[in-house]
Amino acid sequence: MRAVGGKGINVHIKAVKKSYDARNVLNGLDLKIKEGEFVSIVGKSGCGKSTLLRLIAGLEGCDGGEINLNETQLEGLNDQARMMFQDGRLLPWKRVLENVCLGLPANSKQKAMEALTQVGLKDRVQDFPSKLSGGQKQRVALARALVHDPSLLLLDEPLGALDALTRLEMQGLIESLWKQRKFTAILVTHDVEEAVAISDRVVLIDHGKIYLNQPIPLPRPRQRTNPAFSMYVEEILDRIMNRKSKKNYSMILNQETQSFLDSINN
Numbered sequence: 001m002r003a004v005g006g007k008g009i010n011v012h013i014k015a016v017k018k019s020y021d022a023r024n025v026l027n028g029l030d031l032k033i034k035e036g037e038f039v040s041i042v043g044k045s046g047c048g049k050s051t052l053l054r055l056i057a058g059l060e061g062c063d064g065g066e067i068n069l070n071e072t073q074l075e076g077l078n079d080q081a082r083m084m085f086q087d088g089r090l091l092p093w094k095r096v097l098e099n100v101c102l103g104l105p106a107n108s109k110q111k112a113m114e115a116l117t118q119v120g121l122k123d124r125v126q127d128f129p130s131k132l133s134g135g136q137k138q139r140v141a142l143a144r145a146l147v148h149d150p151s152l153l154l155l156d157e158p159l160g161a162l163d164a165l166t167r168l169e170m171q172g173l174i175e176s177l178w179k180q181r182k183f184t185a186i187l188v189t190h191d192v193e194e195a196v197a198i199s200d201r202v203v204l205i206d207h208g209k210i211y212l213n214q215p216i217p218l219p220r221p222r223q224r225t226n227p228a229f230s231m232y233v234e235e236i237l238d239r240i241m242n243r244k245s246k247k248n249y250s251m252i253l254n255q256e257t258q259s260f261l262d263s264i265n266n
């Protein structure tokens with residue numbers, strides 16, 4: 001069933017398989033994401049993060065298993081989701097406002113203006129993308145996704161090409177829009193600090209399955225100077241690199257993980 005007004009949806013990924021050229025990328029992957037939850041996906045390059053996002057977007061089909069959105073099996077394109085990529089994918093010959101209005105009915109200008117105001121670009125609506133900085137282009141891409149009131153926002157390394165300061169600003173913007181609009185968000189990122197800073201939960205893909213399912217129960221906005229913040233970052237990095245945990249945080253983290261997983265399964 002379609003969620004209304006951008007309210008988040010549950011995403012249930014069941015035993016999903018995907019292969020390319022007879023090589024298994026996703027190998028019976030299971031993941032449950034709650035309505036309105038912010039989940040980040042991390043893992044080594046090539047482990048299948050973007051593949052999973054494309055399957056959830058319905059851009060490609062699964063070779064096995066299924067993806068359910070609020071208990072309804074996804075077939076074809078996921079019309080409740082919008083996706084944002086590393087390169088904003090703006091049309092260079094269209095102005096900012098026209099880029100955001102793409103695919104919308106002719107009377108949607110007001111709504112597009114509101115989305116552009118929310119991302120802090122109301123003064124740049126008549127500019128062409130070539131006049132914008134990298135961060136501004138990604139703000140347009142974010143407005144273009146949000147103007148459709150998605151129930152699910154899929155973020156494929158959207159901040160990967162930005163400088164460190166712009167990245168921090170954009171993380172804050174994405175987090176505040178997620179809080180206001182209450183959509184479900186799935187972020188693919190290589191930056192474990194970014195994942196810990198804005199997610200309710202970080203999941204790690206390895207060998208085509210979820211290898212770590214780590215809730216981040218820290219208050220928001222997250223303080224990077226908080227020792228617990230560094231503990232999560234270190235532990236997740238250790239697990240990505242298959243290193244033995246240096247400080248033996250695993251036990252604490254595993255207890256939190258188990259109680260979180262119990263709560264979503266009940």
Ligand SMILES: Nc1ncnc2c1ncn2[C@@H]1O[C@H](COP(=O)(O)OP(=O)(O)OP(=O)(O)O)[C@@H](O)[C@H]1O
Nearest residue numbers: 020021025043044045046047048049050051052190
């Ligand atoms: N269309 C395709 N045809 C063939 N192989 C593909 C295709 N798409 C992805 N792959 C392969 O599937 C594997 C997973 O790719 P994917 O892009 O999902 O990884 P990723 O974890 O997002 O990587 P990165 O972090 O480097 O972006 C890679 O080995 C990739 O080469």
